[in-house]
Every structure is written in structure tokens, then in C-alpha cells.
Amino acid sequence: SRSYVSNIAGVTTNYSSTLNSDSSTFTRNGSSGTFYYEAIQVTVNITGNYTLRSNCAIDTYGYLYVNNVNLYDVSSNLVKCDDDAGGNLQFSMTYTLQAGTTYILVFTTYSSYIMTPFSVNVVGPTSVYLRRMNITSTAPSTTRMTTLMATGKHSLLILNSFLFLMIS
Template identity: 40%
Template structure:
């Protein structure tokens, strides 16, 4: 990623549910990309839909974010549907669960309400040798 803001990145397989943020989560990261940017590394499967969810460390922060996707084979990325933003209002129980999740330095919502930016993408791998 490339941005001037502190970002988190999450990759979900098959579908993303803003009310159950641990469901289908396959990989997440906060600062591995340096300069407070996330870096995700995951071996994707061809024909599976993935959701890339990005958010910021501090609430109500907006800005530009560039996402770079690379790998050993040619990848066709098709934007299927990307409603932005998704407003996720978490219940107290899910906030507690997210705080426990945050104990590993990761969280999606840091307050009662946060904005998640979701990109739904389908990876089709071709010419894999």
C-alpha cells in the first residue's frame, strides 16, 4: 500500500460481514509495509472471491490509498461491486470481541461506529506453470 495515513488491511475469503468481522478473515496487518501502512501476504486460490477491507487507525480520517497486488503468476482482477463506505455499528458484545482481537495489535472498529472501505475482487489465475 501507499498512503500518508495510518492504515489497517484485512483480507476475507468468499464474503465480508461488517457485523461479524472475524468471520472468513484469512489475513490482516497493521504496519508491516512500513510508514504505518499494512502489507498482506497470502497465497490466493483461483476462482475464489476475496474482499480487501481497509480502515484507518484513528477514526474519521480519510485520504488516498493505493493498493498494489503482485504475485508469481498473471492475475486478472475484476471489480465486481464496491459500495463505499460501509457504516458498521457494532454491538457491545462485538466491541468486546474486537478489543480482545485488538490485544494482538489488530482491530477493525476502535469505537462504537467506524467506516470500513471494502473492495470486492475476484482473482482468476492464468498461465500458472
């Protein structure tokens, strides 16, 4: 069976929002600042080449992820990122989006703690579903189990700072 990728680029889908003090924040890999961001779910009905461009008065940065985003490992699932390819300090990324696959576009700014209105334009063979989404990431942790006392039928355990008494 053949896979068909549409190269027609005639339909533009627009998304507008604002980064503000209520926006989520993260720390970019290799950087020390805190950045406001907005995560935008991107889904298409037709596999094809789509271009995602920012439009903002501020220097922008875009990350495109497949399936999910882990803010504690921002390189995981990252398929494309850009800073200034769109000219005028705007990101522009062209990528083959697969129908039935969830992508997440993370819109942020190049500099930390910047609040600004923005828009994203997606141009491709068909309209694109764009929806704001919340990213829930949990910090990586290790589970440690330590037996403090084992006498007869009772065991006292500490599991990640919680105390459990197991009776068998």
C-alpha cells in the same frame, strides 16, 4: 491430482481511490471509533502467493476476507489482517490466493474518521482483478412469534413488530 501454487512474484496490479465523507463506515472489533473503509473484490486466474500492500500518507489497516464480509462480525471469514508490516505505517499481507475464489480486501485507516486518498498494490504471478464493491450486511436478529388471540378460525400474530391476521 496435484495443486500448483505459483511463487513467481513479478506482476504488479494497482488500485487507487479515496476515503471521503461518502465512504462506508464500520466499527472495528474491540474499538470504539467509526472508520471509513473501502471494500475491494480481489480475484485471480492463477493460484499463487500474492502480496497486498497499501500506499498512503496515513496509517492504514487491511483486512482480507474469503467469500464475503459481515460487518457485524468482522472476524467471520477473515483470513489475514495487518497494520504496519509494510513499513511507514502501511499494511502488507502475503497470502495464497486460490483461482476461482472471491476475496475481499477491506482498506481502512488505523485511526477513526480519517479521509484520505490511497492506493493498493498487489504483486504476484499474474495480474489481479480489483473492483470496488459494496458490502451489504444485516444486523443479526431473532424472530419472535407470539400468539395474542386464538379464537376459532382466526389467529392474531405479532411477528417482529408487524401485525398479521391469519384466517384459516
